[in-house]
Amino acid sequence: MSQQQPPKIEFPCENYPIKVLGEAGPELHTYVVEIMERHAPGFDQERITVRESSKGRYHSVTVWITATGVEQLTAIHEDLRVNTNIKMVM
Template identity: 65%
Template structure:
């Protein structure tokens, strides 16, 4: 058997409708953080498309936003800034 891993699918930039999912503590702080970070790195993204889903017990929530991804540096910056917050548990 070969240890060769198939290459990850390549994303062509700019990539419209690129989804970013953020999981974190429930409350107002996470949505505010997500909007601030997205406006900084993907100005003008469509805030009306933000989807928020609460966990079964209401302790956590997930937010999905769609941006126009311009490249790896932008996506890395978004991820680093979001994950640096104590309210954020995971960024996908």
């Protein structure tokens, strides 16, 4: 059996979503915006969505960027994961 390969992304890729799940609090939103501005300057902050978990302990923050390449996405993921309040990056 051959393994199915994930679809290839064509860059630049507009409207690329990145979802960050972390402990609730304003620090999460601020940190996500800071990292996105560093790696995808000028992204549309009006499109950011924040959802609260059922018990309010976690928030998911979703942003949409124009992805320019694998290097950019890897750098974003690595910078987000440095923060110990962040539990998952998708």
